[in-house]
Amino acid sequence: MSLHILLVEDDRQLQRQLAAQLSQFGHEVQAADDGRKALVLLGQHAFDILILDWMLPHLDGIDLLRQLRESGMNVPVLMLTALGQIPDKLEGFEAGADDYVVKPVDALELNARLHALLRARRVTEQPTDTVSAGDILVSPTRVLAWRGGQALNLSRTEFNLLLELVRADGQVVTRAMLIERIWGHDFVPTTNIIDSHVKHLRAKLIQHGDDPIGTVRGIGYQLRA
Amino acid sequence: MIGTARSLRGLTIAFLCLFLTVTTLAGLGTFFATLSMINVLVDKRIAFESAELAPTGTGLSRGELVRRIRELTSQRDTGDLGLLLTDAQGRTIIGNTRFSRALPSGFSSLNRQDRIEGLSAGRVFVRDLHGGMRLAVFAETEPIDDYFSARKLIYITGFGAIVLVVLIGLLLFRRLIGQRIEAMRTTVESIIDGDLSQRVPVVGDGGEFDQQAAAFNRMLDRIGQLMAEVRNVSNDISHELRTPLARLRNELALLEQRSDAEPLRDQLALATAQADDLLGMFGALLRIAEIESGARRAGFRSLDFDALIADIADMVRPLAEDDNQRLIVGPCNAGTLVGDRQLLSQLLHNLLENALRHGPEGTTVRISAERGDHGVVLVVTDDGPGISQDQRALVLRRFGRIERRGSGHGLGLPLADAIARLHCGTLTLGDAGPEGGLKITVVLPA
Numbered sequence: 227m228s229l230h231i232l233l234v235e236d237d238r239q240l241q242r243q244l245a246a247q248l249s250q251f252g253h254e255v256q257a258a259d260d261g262r263k264a265l266v267l268l269g270q271h272a273f274d275i276l277i278l279d280w281m282l283p284h285l286d287g288i289d290l291l292r293q294l295r296e297s298g299m300n301v302p303v304l305m306l307t308a309l310g311q312i313p314d315k316l317e318g319f320e321a322g323a324d325d326y327v328v329k330p331v332d333a334l335e336l337n338a339r340l341h342a343l344l345r346a347r348r349v350t351e352q353p354t355d356t357v358s359a360g361d362i363l364v365s366p367t368r369v370l371a372w373r374g375g376q377a378l379n380l381s382r383t384e385f386n387l388l389l390e391l392v393r394a395d396g397q398v399v400t401r402a403m404l405i406e407r408i409w410g411h412d413f414v415p416t417t418n419i420i421d422s423h424v425k426h427l428r429a430k431l432i433q434h435g436d437d438p439i440g441t442v443r444g445i446g447y448q449l450r451a
Numbered sequence: 452m453i454g455t456a457r458s459l460r461g462l463t464i465a466f467l468c469l470f471l472t473v474t475t476l477a478g479l480g481t482f483f484a485t486l487s488m489i490n491v492l493v494d495k496r497i498a499f500e501s502a503e504l505a506p507t508g509t510g511l512s513r514g515e516l517v518r519r520i521r522e523l524t525s526q527r528d529t530g531d532l533g534l535l536l537t538d539a540q541g542r543t544i545i546g547n548t549r550f551s552r553a554l555p556s557g558f559s560s561l562n563r564q565d566r567i568e569g570l571s572a573g574r575v576f577v578r579d580l581h582g583g584m585r586l587a588v589f590a591e592t593e594p595i596d597d598y599f600s601a602r603k604l605i606y607i608t609g610f611g612a613i614v615l616v617v618l619i620g621l622l623l624f625r626r627l628i629g630q631r632i633e634a635m636r637t638t639v640e641s642i643i644d645g646d647l648s649q650r651v652p653v654v655g656d657g658g659e660f661d662q663q664a665a666a667f668n669r670m671l672d673r674i675g676q677l678m679a680e681v682r683n684v685s686n687d688i689s690h691e692l693r694t695p696l697a698r699l700r701n702e703l704a705l706l707e708q709r710s711d712a713e714p715l716r717d718q719l720a721l722a723t724a725q726a727d728d729l730l731g732m733f734g735a736l737l738r739i740a741e742i743e744s745g746a747r748r749a750g751f752r753s754l755d756f757d758a759l760i761a762d763i764a765d766m767v768r769p770l771a772e773d774d775n776q777r778l779i780v781g782p783c784n785a786g787t788l789v790g791d792r793q794l795l796s797q798l799l800h801n802l803l804e805n806a807l808r809h810g811p812e813g814t815t816v817r818i819s820a821e822r823g824d825h826g827v828v829l830v831v832t833d834d835g836p837g838i839s840q841d842q843r844a845l846v847l848r849r850f851g852r853i854e855r856r857g858s859g860h861g862l863g864l865p866l867a868d869a870i871a872r873l874h875c876g877t878l879t880l881g882d883a884g885p886e887g888g889l890k891i892t893v894v895l896p897a
Contacts, residue, residue, distance in 0.1 A: 237694070243701040250708055330697025330730060333704060383765060409766055413738070413797045414731075417804055422769035444724060 229253045229274040229340060234264040234290070235306065236282050240331070244277075247333030253340075261285025268299065275340055279306045280318070288321050295322035302343050306331060334445045338398040345395060359392045359449045360438060362431075373434040383408060384427040391439065391449045400446035420446075463625050470617055478610040482602070489592050490574060494558055497576040497588040500532065504588070510581050517545045531591040533575075539583025546587075550575075554587060561589065572599075631660045635667065644875055646745055647675045686740050693733045700726035728860075735862040739849070742869040747791050754792050756827060756895075757783040760820055763799040767807065775812045778803065781819030785827040788897045790874050798870040801863040802831045802891055809889075810835035826876070826896040832883040843880040871895065 231248060235241040236259045245255040256271065258264040260283045268276070276294075280287040291303055305323045318326065324343050327336055356365045364371045364385075371378045371388055380388065386408045390399050401420045405411050424447055428439050440450050504519050505511055511519070520534050524547055535546030541553070551565055554577045562572040573591040580586055593599060634652050641649035650671060651664040700723060706712050707719040741747065764780045771778040799818075806816040816833045838846055845851040847868050850861040864878075871878040876895035883890040 239698055240694075240701075243698065243705065247701065247705060247708075250705070330693060330700065333701065381765075409762065409796070410792075411796050411800075412793050413800075415800060415804065417770060417808060419767060419770060419804075422773055425773070426769055443720065444727065 227252075227341065227344075229344070230272070231255045231275050231277060231340070232264065232267055232271075232273040233257045233277045234259075234261065234282065234287065235277070235279045236260060237279075240329075244331060244333065244336070248337065251333070251337045253337075259283075261287065261290040264290060265293070268294070268301070273301055275344065276301050276303045277306065277336070277340075278303055278323075280308065288318060291318070291321045291323060302347060304336075304339060304343060332445070334398065334442065335400045335402060338400045338403060338446065341397040342394065342399070342403065345393070345397070357389070357392050359395065361435065362388070362392055362438065362449070364389050364392050373431060376434050378430055378434075380427070380430060383423055384430065387423055387427050388431075391447060394448065396449055398442050398446050398448045404446065460625075463621060467618070467621060471614065474610055474614055478606055482606050485602075490560070493574045493590045493592050494576065497532075497558075497574060497590045500534075500590075501576050501578055501586060501588040504534075505578070505580055505586055513544065513582070513584065516580070516584070516586070520545050531573075533573075533587070533589030535587040535589075537585045537587075544584070548589060550587065550589075556585075628660075631664070635664070638667075638671075642671065644745075647671065647678060682740060682744070686737065689733045689736045689740070693730060693737075696726060696729055696733070700730065732860045732862065735860055735866060736849070739862070739866055739869050742794065742866070742873050745873065747794065747873065750791055751789050752792065753787050753789050754795070756785040756788050756795070756820060756829075759792070759795060760785075760799060760818060760829075763796055763803065764818060767800060767803045770804065770807050771816065774807070774810075774814075776807055776810060777815040778807070779815060779817045781817050781830075783820045785820035785822055785829070786897070788827050788895055790895065791870075794870045794873065798867045798893070799829075801867040802829075802893070805863050805867075806831055806833040806835065806889065806891075809833075822897065823894070825894055827894070829893040829895065830890065831893075832888060832890045834883065834886070834888040837882060837887040837889045838880055846880070847878070867893075 231253050233241060233245055233248070233255055235244065235257065238259065241257050241259065245257050248255045256267060256273075258267055262284050264276075264278075265285070278287045278291060282290070285293075287305060291305070294301065294303070302324045303322065304325045304327060305318050306327055306329055307318070308329055324346075325339055327339060355367055356363055358364070361374045362371065363373075366389055369382075369385060371380055371385060378388075387404065390404060390407055402414050404420055405414055424439060424441075428437060431438055438449055440448050442448060500523075504523065505516060516536055520536060524534065533546070533548035535548055535550065536544040537546075538544055543549070550561070554561075554575055556577050556579055558574060558576050560572075561575055571591055571593050573589055573593070575587055575589040577585060577587045638649045638651045650668045653661050653664045653668070655661065703719055703723045703726060707716060707723060712719060760780065760783050764778060768778050770776075803816060803818060807814070810816065810833050814833055814835045816831065818829070818831050820827055820829045822828075846861075846864050849865045851865070868878045871893050874895050876893060878891065878893050881890045881892065882888065
């Protein structure tokens with residue numbers, strides 16, 4: 227899926243690198259290095275998504291976001307923040323941000339979140355009782371999962387893990403995203419806790435067919451379509 | 452006395468005791484000195500009157516004596532003066548008073564029990580004249596009725612008022628000092644808890660206490676400034692190193708994706724992973740700095756600590772299973788406590804992960820929490836190698852790893868320690884049992 231992205235970042239080198247990396251994923255990236263220029267570009271083009279640095283010269287990221295929301299612009303916004311700004315983070319959500327990535331930004335993480343963000347926007351429009359990917363079916367309301375019509379006996383964590391992977395619709399789900407969504411934690415464990423949980427889930431899934439979980443080294447996981 | 456006088460309370464009591472003793476002694480002293488002074492003056496007067504009536508060695512005749520006494524009582528106001536001249540048989544020759552008992556020669560005191568006719572208590576001077584005659588001159592020492600008890604009352608109220616004023620003043624003084632010291636203590640305790648913004652209140656009277664408070668506050672300003680500088684330096688280092696490191700990492704990631712990088716892809720991936728590791732270290736350092744700033748206290752909420760333990764135990768359990776280790780969640784009766792959910796999760800995670808990672812295959816790790824006198828007591832024990840007494844301080848220091856091999860930044864326990872301190876709690880390392888093993892106890896005030 228190719229996205230039209232506006233990247234607002236005042237660190238020129240980071241801006242260049244991120245633009246190059248996002249282009250590698252097939253996105254079309256336009257960049258601005260301050261809030262005012264971003265406003266001008268937003269007036270001229272329709273963007274699928276806005277990547278917005280918190281600290282910007284002239285017009286702060288958070289103020290820019292407030293202006294956008296007040297003027298009724300509903301473009302999805304992913305904010306880039308420095309570490310250790312938890313109170314600010316809440317402020318950002320209140321101002322209308324959709325998601326966060328803590329700097330330094332990893333392009334794969336960023337890309338995974340961009341897709342997840344757009345997907346989440348679509349999903350809310352069409353709620354269903356079950357979600358499926360290939361021969362895997364998951365019912366979030368009944369907390370049950372099946373593969374090839376056979377019920378899977380999963381722990382709560384394994385179930386949540388599978389649900390996130392299925393919802394991602396073949397896109398990459400990063401470790402940080404899983405930690406955030408399954409446990410609600412804002413720290414990433416130093417050890418391979420996620421890998422360990424995935425290993426257990428995988429063992430249960432391959433009882434009913436091939437291994438459906440692909441590992442994206444150093445980043446996360448995706449369901450093979 | 453000196454021993455107890457070291458405290459403010461002791462000093463107050465010592466001073467008060469001393470003051471009461473001196474005041475009582477002074478009161479009694481004055482009372483009796485006045486009494487004897489009156490006696491001396493009265494004695495002088497009656498001796499003078501007696502000598503006037505019958506000068507020594509003149510041997511006046513009985514008739515002359517009677518005449519002089521009569522003249523004295525008629526010419527002068529002698530209402531408080533008693534005169535009595537008796538003969539050798541003790542019979543009255545002349546006088547304006549009677550005594551109920553025989554009096555010895557010289558000075559003596561008479562009181563109300565002696566029932567002196569027409570007079571109250573006083574002193575009498577008896578002289579033996581020639582021919583067995585005796586002249587007694589009496590004068591009152593109490594010019595008015597109940598003078599003695601009135602004087603007692605005056606002394607008691609006078610000195611009592613002084614004692615009362617001093618007592619009230621002392622208590623007020625003590626309260627004032629106590630309050631100012633208490634204000635300073637409260638400030639110091641807040642500062643110990645990490646809130647360096649607290650200052651000792653200055654009343655504004657410019658007195659010694661205000662000067663002391665101002666000096667103390669200036670010292671705090673200076674300490675705060677120095678702390679901020681140190682924190683800024685370490686934060687700046689972390690931030691400033693993180694940014695170029697992130698650029699380097701991104702550059703490596705970009706290279707890794709290039710089609711012509713195929714022969715080097717594994718090495719590039721390894722380099723990227725190493726850069727990620729370094730970034731993780733800076734992340735942990737910044738996290739500790741964030742915790743130590745105390746800013747996250749603003750977000751403290753009431754939370755179910757037992758449920759949190761169960762959650763984190765579930766989260767790390769696969770790590771144990773992978774290494775044939777056992778994770779046992781013991782009795783958890785901590786209930787609710789007020790804190791930061793994210794940080795307490797990280798504390799629990801770090802303690803369990805640390806125990807599992809450093810324990811060999813087959814290690815058993817136990818976690819339990821109870822509500823003790825001082826709050827929630829969380830205990831994590833393992834039957835692994837443990838940490839010797841002399842190395843315990845080291846592992847709580849940043850980068851204080853014992854073993855240089857293996858994973859981990861050496862920031863896990865310092866981070867957990869910082870989280871415990873943010874919650875005004877403590878983290879201590881000990882022995883799990885005689886066979887070794889590490890026991891980590893975290894006390895969090897509930």
